[in-house]
Amino acid sequence: MVEVHLWSGLRSLAGGCEVVSVEARDTGEMLRALVRAHPELQAPIDAGVSVAIDGRVIASGLTEPIPEGAEVYLMQRLRGG
Amino acid sequence: MSKIHVSTTVNGDAVEYLCDPRETLLDCLRDKLSLTGAKEGCGTGDCGACSVTLDGRLVCSCLVLGVEAEGKEIGTVEGIAEGDVLHPLQQKFIDYAALQCGICTPGILVAAKALLEQNPDPTEEEVRFWLAGNLCRCTGYDKIIRAVMDTARDMREAV
C-alpha cells in the first residue's frame, strides 16, 4: 500500500481525503490507482502533476519505483522558467 | 522610391551600396554589406548594440541614415582585431567571462575601445557612465567593467 498525500486543492475531488491509500509499485500505477479510487482526480492528473517520493521530486516520470512505506506527495506539475 | 548610391569606407575597405533614404546605416551594414556584428536591440538609440564609429566618433548606427555614410570612415566590431590578433579588450572579455549571451558584446567592445582611445586611465565611474548606453541584461555589468578597467591598465603598462 502507498499513502499518497494530496495538496489541499485536490481534497474536494477525493471525498475530502487528505491522504489516499492505493496499491502501486511505481508512479504511473499510483496515478492510475488514484483515478480509480477517485475519478474526479482525472482532471488535475491530466493537467499535469509531479510526485515527491521521500522528498525526491519526480517532475513527470511515470516509471519511478515507489518503495514500500515511502512518503509520497502529489504536487502541481513543476515547469521550468 | 528611388535608391541612392553611397560610397563609404568600412574598417578601412572602400565599399558601395544602393539604399533607400529611409534605411539606417545599421540596415546597410547588416543587409547590404553582410556585416552582422552590429545588432539591432531597439532601433531607438537606447541599447547601444549597434554601436559603430563614424569618422572616429562613437554613434548608434540605428540613428544614422545609410545615405549619411557617403564619404565617411566607419568602424565596426569586425574591424577591431588585427588579423588573427585580438584587441586586448576582446581577449580580456573572453578571459573574464565578461559576456553571457553575447548579443551586447560587439557594441560594448566598440564603445569601450572608443573610451580607451580617448581616456586611457578611466575611473570605474567614468567607465560605467561611458557605457550607460550599452544595455546588458545578463551580466549585471560587473565582469564587463572589470574587463575594461583591467584592459586599460594592461594597455597603459604595455606602453
Place this chain on the structure above:
Amino acid sequence: MALDDRKSDGFTFVGTRPNRPDGLDKVTGRARFGADAHAPGMLHGAILRSPHAHARILRIDTSKAEALKDVKAVVTRADFSDKVEFAPGLEGDFWNILENVMAGDKALYDGHAVAAVAATSALAARDALKLIEVDYEVLPHVTDVDKAMLMDAPVIRQGAADYSVPEGMHPNVVRKHESGHGDVEAGFAEADLVIEDHFTTEATHQGYIEPHACLATLGADGKGELWCCTQGHWIVQKTCAALLGIETANLRVTASEIGGGFGGKTTVFIEPVALALSRKANKPVKLVMSRSEVFRATGPTASASMDIRIGMKKDGTLTAAQGTFRLQGGAFPGGPADFTAMCAFAPYNLPHVRQVGYDVMTNRPKQAAYRAPGSPMAAFAVESVIDELCNQLGLDPIEVRPKNASREGTKASYGPRFQRVGLVETLEAAKAHPHYTAPLKPGQGRGISCGFWFNHGGETSVSLALSEDGSAQVMVGTPDIGGSRASMALMAAEVLGIPYENIRVTIADTATLGYNDVSHGSRVTYASGLATIKAARHAVEKLCERAAKKWGIPVDAVKWENGCAVPSGPNAGEFDPLPLADITADMGRTGGPISGHFEATPEGAGVSFATHIVDAEVDPETGKTKVVRYTVVQDAGKAIHPTYVEGQFQGGAAQGIGWALNEEYIYGADGRLQNSVFLDYRIPVASDLPMIDTVIVEVPNPGHPFGVRGVGETSICPPLAAIANAVSAAAGARMRQLPMSPPRILAALKADG
C-alpha cells in the same frame, strides 16, 4: 542516486575557469544570432498588431496590400481555419498558443497580431501593413489583476476556468491552487506578534537585448527548415508542426545563438507566422520583431496582488503563515500562481502554513516564464513581513532566519520533506561576510532576504563521438544561453580524462539529436551536464572493452584513469596504461567508431536557496534610490565553471534590482502599453549598479553525479525583498508596492514624516 564521494572533491577539470569555446565568435561579431541569417530569394515579413486592448475583429481587408507588386503573401487567422496555412482542430495549450500567435475573432491585448505580410524588403513589408484595413468593435477591457476579479469586470474568455476554480468566481479567474498543512489559526494563536499586510508587484519583461527573429522555409511538400533564436528548438518544432498541420519530423529547427531569454524564449510567437508566410509565398521568409513588438506582444512576467499573514514568537520562532496570491498572466491561462504559492514559504519550517493562488486573465500579453516564474514576487511579500516582524520584536533578521530555516527533513510548505539543501549554509555565509557587519552611512539601509526555486530536469539527449586523434565532439540540445558549452566540455573532460581544449561542444539541430526540453528551469548544467557525463561514461565503457580485447583480459579487469585504460588491479595483469588516443587511432579496425550517448528525463534536480544582502541609499528630498553594495550568497551544489556561476548570480541580482526599483508595464486608461521602448522601460544601466559580490556555497545535490544544482533562477528570488527591506530601512517607511519608484518613495516619506 548517491553522490559519488570520490568525485565530489579532487576534480581535475570541474571547478576550473577555462575560456568558453565560443568566446572568439562572440567578441569578433562572427557569432550568428537570430536576425543574422540570410537565404537566397529571402522575403521579409512584418506583422500588423491590434491597437486595442480588447476588440472584436469584424473585418480584415488585405486586398490593397496584396495588390502591391512587392508583396508576395499575406496571412490572417482566416488562413488558419481554412487550414490553408494552419492546422484545424487544435485544443488546450496549442490552441492558446495559436490564439496568441494570431488573433481569432477577438484582439485580446494591445499588440495582439491580426495579420502578417511577406514582401521583397523590410520597408515594403512595413509599408504594406499600412494598407491592411481592420474593422474593430472595441470592447471594455481590464488590465489590473484585482479589478479583473470583480464581478462587473469584462469577461475575457468565457469557460477558460478549469476544475480548480470554485463556483461563483469571476470567469477571468481560471486556475486556483491551494496547499499547506497544520491549523494556521491555532498557529497564529501561539504567536506573540502577527502581522498581516498587502503587497503588489507590476509586470516586468525579461528584457533580453535580442528581439525575437527567425528565418523560415516551408514548401508545398510539407517539409520545412526553421532558424530561430529560442531557448528550446524541439518545443518550437513540436509546436510549429502542430500549428501548421505537418508532421513534427518534417520540420527541422536550428537554434541560432541566442541573445538572452530568461524564460521569454520558451514558446513561439513569430515562428509559425513566418512558416505560414513562407508556405504561401513558397519562398524563405525572415521575420524580426521590433523592440516595441517585443514589449507589447511577448511574455512579460505576471503582476501580483498578495496578502500575507505571519505569526512570530518573541524569540523569533515562526508559528504560522498564510498567503493569498493573485497573479495576472495576460489574456490566457498560465500565470504561475501555483508556483508563487508553493515557493512563498518554502525557506521556512512552519508547523502551520496555508497558501492560495489565483491565476487571473486580463487584457495584457500572454505572460511567459521569467527566471523562477512566480517566486520573486512571493519572496518580496513574505520576506518583507518577516523583516517587519524582526523590526517590531527587535530581532536580528539574520539570526531569526536560521532558527526557522528549512533543512534536510523539514516538511516543506508545499508538502514533501526536503532532501539535503543549503539554505542554512547560505545564511551562515551571509552572516560571516564582512558586508553584513560593515558600517552604514547616514541615509543608508541594509536589507536581507532568502529565496527559493525548485529547479527542473526535463527530457534530455546528449551524443558524444570520439575522433581517431582522440578528440571528442559533444552534441547537446540545450541552447547555450550563458556559457554552457564550457560547462559541458569540462564535465566531458573530467570523465574522459582528455584536455578541455580537445572537446568541441555543438548545439545540435532537431534533425541530428533526440528530443530535448527547453533551456529553462536552471536545467542545462544539471540535466545536459548529467547526460554529458553519462554519455562520456558510455564511451569509456567501450574504450575499456577495446583495451580488454587488446590485452586479452576480461573487461571488468580494466578501469579508466586519467584518460587511459589501466588494469584494475595487480592480478589483472601487467600492462602499460593505454591512452584514449591510442585506442581511437585504430578504432575503425578494432570494432568500429566509438561513441557514447544518453537519453533520459533526469528526476534529481535539487531545489536551491540563496540569501542576498543589500545596502541602499535613499535621497530624502527626491526619493531616489541608489544600490550602494550588493552581495549574493547561493548554493550551487557544485560549481562546474565558477566564473559563469558568478555571472548567473550577478545577472539575477541585477534583474531583481530593476524589478524592485524602476521596471514596470505601464498601461493607460485606454489599455495601451505606454512604455514599449527601452527609453521608458527602465532596465538597469551600467552606471546604476555597484560591483556585485558573490559567494558560492556548495552543498552537493544528491541527484547529480557531480552534485550540481541549477543556479540560473534562484538568484532573482531574493533581490526584490532584500532591496525593499533596505529601502524601507533607509526611508523609515515600509514599501509594499513595486517598483519602488522615486514618486512612490517620496510619497511614503511624506506620509511618514
Place this chain on the structure above:
Amino acid sequence: MQYHSPDSFAQAARLAAEAEGITRFLAGGTDVLVQLRADIVTPDTLIDIKKIPGTHDITRNGDGSWTLGVAVPGAELGEHAGLVADWPGVVEAMNLVGSTQVQGRATLTGNLCNGSPAADSVPAMVAASMTATVTGPDGERVVAVEDIPTGPGRTSLAKGELVSALHIPARGANAGDAYLRFIPRSEMDIAVVGCAVNLRLDGDTITEARVSLGAVAPTVLLVQDAAAAIIGSTLDDAALDRLAAAASAACKPIDDKRGTIAFRTEVAGVLAKRVARIAYARAKGEIIRGHHG
C-alpha cells in the same frame, strides 16, 4: 521620402518652402530617425543640413560671445575647453541628453526644435539668454530661444524656416550657470524635472539671475519669480527656500508615465536649490564638474 543635402541655408530654406507634405531637417537626427523608425513621422522631404559650411564650427567672437554651428554634436561641446569654462551649465545640460553614442550625434538645435518640454539643454539655453538665427525664404531673423518651442512637438518656425546658428552672450565676470535634472536611473532617461540657473555676483551678492524649468509645463519655463527670489541675496537659506517655493509655484505639470504632478512640483524646488548652489559656486570661480543624474 526625398533626401536632400543642400550646401547653403538659403537653399535649404528654398527646398523646405517648396516641399509638399511633411518636411524635417536632419541635424543630429537622434529624434528624426527614432520617429522615422517607429512610423511616428515619415517625412516626405528630409533636408540634411550637415553639409552646409560652418554648421560644425564653435566660434568665440571678439566680444566674448559664442556662435555655435547647428550640427555641432554634444560631445564636441563637451570637448571644447573654452566653452566649458564659460558656459558649463549649457554644456552639461546638452551632455546629459542620451548616451555617449547619442552625444556623438545629438545637437542643441535639434534638442530645441524637437519641441519637447523635457529637453535637457533648453532650460540651460534659456537661462543663458541664448538666441538663434532663423533663416527663411525671405532672409534671416534673430529670436530668443525660449520663443522657438510653442508646445510639445511644435515650434514658432514658419514653413521654410530653419535655425541656422545659435548664439551665447559673452560670459562676463563673476558669473556662473548650472543645470540639473531628475531621472529615476543614473543615465538614459528623459528628465522628469529639469532646472537651470544662470547668475552674476557683485561680491557675494547676486545681481542678475535667470531660472528656467523643464518638464513641468507644455514648454520650458523662464521663472521670473524664482530669479527675483535670489537677486539681492547671498543665496542664504532663506533665499534658497524662497527660490524653491517660487520654482514649485511656477510648475504646471501633468501626471504621466515618468512622474506625478506632486512629485514634479516638489522636486522642481529641490533641484532649484541644488542648481543655484552650483551656479553660485561657479560664479565664485570654483570648478565644479557637470555631474550625471
